[in-house]
Amino acid sequence: MLPIRASVRQTPGYTPGEQPQTTDFIKLNTxxxxxxPPASILAALEPELEKLRLYPDPVSRRLRQAAAETFGVQPEQILAGNGSDDILNIxxxxFVDPGQTVGVLDLTYSLYQTLTAVHGAELEVIATNERFELSGPIISTAPLLFLASPNPPVGKHLNKDFLRATCARHPGIVLIDEAYIDFGDEDHWDLLAEFENAIISRTLxxxxxxxGMRVGFAIGAPALIREMDKVRDSYNLDRLAQALGTAALKARADFIPLWQKIRATRIRLSQGLTALGFEVLDSDSNFVLASPSWIPAPELYQKLKDRKILVRYFNHPRILNFVRITVGTDAEIDRLLAAVAELKG
Amino acid sequence: MLPIRASVRQTPGYTPGEQPQTTDFIKLNTxxxxxxPPASILAALEPELEKLRLYPDPVSRRLRQAAAETFGVQPEQILAGNGSDDILNIxxxxFVDPGQTVGVLDLTYSLYQTLTAVHGAELEVIATNERFELSGPIISTAPLLFLASPNPPVGKHLNKDFLRATCARHPGIVLIDEAYIDFGDEDHWDLLAEFENAIISRTLxxxxxxxGMRVGFAIGAPALIREMDKVRDSYNLDRLAQALGTAALKARADFIPLWQKIRATRIRLSQGLTALGFEVLDSDSNFVLASPSWIPAPELYQKLKDRKILVRYFNHPRILNFVRITVGTDAEIDRLLAAVAELKG
Incomplete structure (x- = not known):
């Protein structure tokens, strides 16, 4: 009998969204x-290519410096991760011993649950209202809350007053996962300034x-970042990821028009789906959760896939008749809406 | 009082070898x-550069296929890691619940100890003889043994008969860390074929x-690899690391002359140091551990550093008067030997 931990043996593991290795799909699923990104950032690769034999900077100095400037904080407040999934795991x-609990919303990013299970910790599922929103400040003693804002799979910001009251009363860490923050109007820097138990995670x-490059950050009080840094793998970001991440942050101005474009397309997508008989939930992200009135969602998912359009279906009791659709280019969304209209007949 | 785990609070964390961000050092320390690598592998980056916005293959199919072909095993026997440090952590x-033990040799790669401490597991230090070698098969009930072969900081292969007997009797996993395997004459594929509790780790x-790219592998029975895969971060290798790793494995024939060259230089380095009054321990790796008879090792380390030559000094009771020196190019080793000769006067 080989010594597989019960926490590992008993979990099915995480199933990421499908990543087809062919390019003939319109990919609106992850x-x-x-x-x-602007082609200009590729220039950052050049000086690294002759140093591939050498270890990368173990503390990602330049990347963290660029992140500090972008976010308006100090480098000591920043931990660099191999994607924000690495940050969540760290x-x-x-902060959590196996056997302790981790608080997550019903519903949210499903990786929180997998990481918790693998770690041998217990999940505390925090109820949300019928719109999947916080119904008040969270009352919990979990050493860690994973709160995404905007929160998938709906994509709305969490209520700021409830979040603030949660940070104020919560005895543990409140990690606010801002993966989708740049597609909406809010942020949580005020909470970070106000509460020493708040940590923000970001991803590029x-x-x-x-x-494709796996770059994420935790931003928080230096005392927390220092402890997280002990858990971080010493060389968690390779040379090319550090270089491209740094260049992307410095090119922020070039990305802003893309975010505005995506927000405009999100409105078109929502209106188009509504006109085609969907209930579309409000989103501050680069995706929408939508429920068709005239076809079961799993069937819609499959029929779109047959037409080489990938959206995401979650087999979860609260959203059995929803699909989540990433905001693509206008042309991609036109193709999606046309395919849906054709299916509707 | 913020909820930092005791296992984290109480560990100082891992200190990787110095990685100077300037290029004026002769770097013989890590x-x-x-x-x-051959410039030809850089061509593998090209097709990825237009896909940076897309997630990488979560299961590193092509990389694992190339590794399977290189190692003569099946892809199901291979887990890809963000460096072999990621593999060790996974x-x-x-395999180990916090509170359980992990067996490591006295002495070995010090990261094993840090990972174990952070995880909240206990270290079982296995005594070695005066040459830092196994003195017999290991008798332990630890669910996991980390055994490097060749074993740093000396760099000799572990005795194969003792390793075989250890695998045969050990109730837990025997992870054989082959980071330096290509610089010697042995391997452990026979143990992998013979024992279902053996896992080999490799690094590029x-x-x-x-x-600079962080690519490593675990190779073992599919039943073990499947469980490790649940613990692995779903996107632990970015697009460019997967592409370069795959290309490097396919270019294996181009690396073999480099390994032979490094072995030849290792002999020159050992002979040169011996002639300069060092005790040099036998090595199967791309480094040697050596003790000067005429200067304290920390002083030698510092005086070489003042001359822009970096070697590694470990403040560990068993090797207080040793430095570890990476086998560089012939020109670098000439410079090192000249600097040492000058110091000796």
């Missing part, structure tokens, strides 16, 4: 940015068009 | 390959000149 292993995968 | 979190950081 919330990637439909626009590539937070869990820094969505708004900075770098899902 | 066992990088002194020769760059193994720990798959040393022999494949890709320390």
């Amino acid at each position: 919330n990637e940015n439909p626009y590539p 937070a869990l292993r820094t 995968s969505k708004s900075y068009s770098l899902a | 066992n990088e390959n002194p020769y760059p 193994a720990l979190r798959t 950081s040393k022999s494949y000149s890709l320390a």
Whole structure:
């Protein structure tokens, strides 16, 4: 009998969204940015290519410096992660002993649950209202709350007053996952300034068009970042990820028009789906959750897939008749809406 | 009082070897390959550059296929890691519950100890003889043994008969860390074939000149790899790391002359140091551990650093008067030997 931990044996593991290795799909299933990063950032690769044999900077100095300037904080407040998934995992292993609990909303990013299960910690599921929103400040003693704002799969910001009251009363860490923050109007820097138990996580995968490079950040009080840094793998970001991440942050001005474009397309997508008989939930992200009135959602998912359009279906009791659709380019959304209209007949 | 885990609060964290951000050092401190990878592998980056906005393949199919072909195993026997440090961490979190023990040799790669401490597991230190070698098969009930072969900081292979007997009797996992395997004459594929509790870890950081890209592997029985895969971050290798790792494995024939060259230089380095009054321990790796008879090792370390030559000094009771020196190019080793001769006067 080999020594597999019960916490590992008993979990099925995480199933990421489908990543087809062919390019013939319109890919609206994993919330990637439909626009590539500006070609100018590729120049950052050049000086690294002759140093591939050498270890990368173990503390990602330049990347963290660029992030500090972008976010208006100090480098000591920043931990660099191999994507924000790495940040979530590090937070869990820094703040939660196996057997303790982790608080997450019903519903949210499902990776929180998988990470918690693998770690051997218990999940505390925090009820939300019928719109999947916080119904008040969270009352919990969990050493860690994972709160995404905007919160998938709906994509709305959490109520700021409830979040503030949660930070104020919560005895543990409140990690606010801002993966989708650049597609909406709010942020949580005020909470970070106000509460020493608040940590913000960010990723360059969505708004900075770098899902392929795995760059994320935790931003918080230096005393927390220092502890998380002990849990971080010493060389968690390779040379090319550090270089491209730094260049992308410095090119922020070039990304802003893309975010505005995506927001405009989100409105078109929502209106188009509504006109086609969907209930579309309000979103501050680069995706919408929508429920068709005239076809079961799993069937819609499959029929779109047959037409080479990938959206996301979650087999979860609260959203059995919803699909989540990433905001693509206008042309992609036109193709999606045309395919849906054709299916509707 | 913020909820930092005791296991994290009480550990100082891992201190990687110095990685100067300037290029004016002769860098013989972290066992990088002194020769760059063949320029031909850079072509593998090209097709990825237009896909940076898209998530990488979550299961690193092509990379694992290339590794399977290189190692003569099946892809189901391979887990891809963000460097072999990621593999070590995954193994720990798959096979060891906090509170259980992890067996490591006295002495070995010090990261094993840090990972174990952060995880909240206990270290079982296994005594070695005066040459830092196994003195017999290991008798332990630890769910996981981390055994490097070749074993740093000396760099000798572990005795194969003792390793075989250890695998045969050990009730837990025996992870054989082969980071330096390509610089010696042995391997452990026979143990992998013979024992279902054996796992081999490999890295492209040393022999494949890709320390900057963080690519490593676990190779073992599919039943073990499947469980480790649940603990692995879903997107642990970015697009460019997967592409360069795959290309490097396919270019194996181009690396073999570099390994032979490094072995030849290792002999020159050992002979040169011996002639200069060092005790040099036998090595199967791309480094040697050596003790000067005429100067304290910390002083030698510092005086070499003042001359812009970086070697590694470990403040550990068993090797207080040793330095570890990476096998560089012939020119670098000439400079080192000249500097040492000058210091000796």
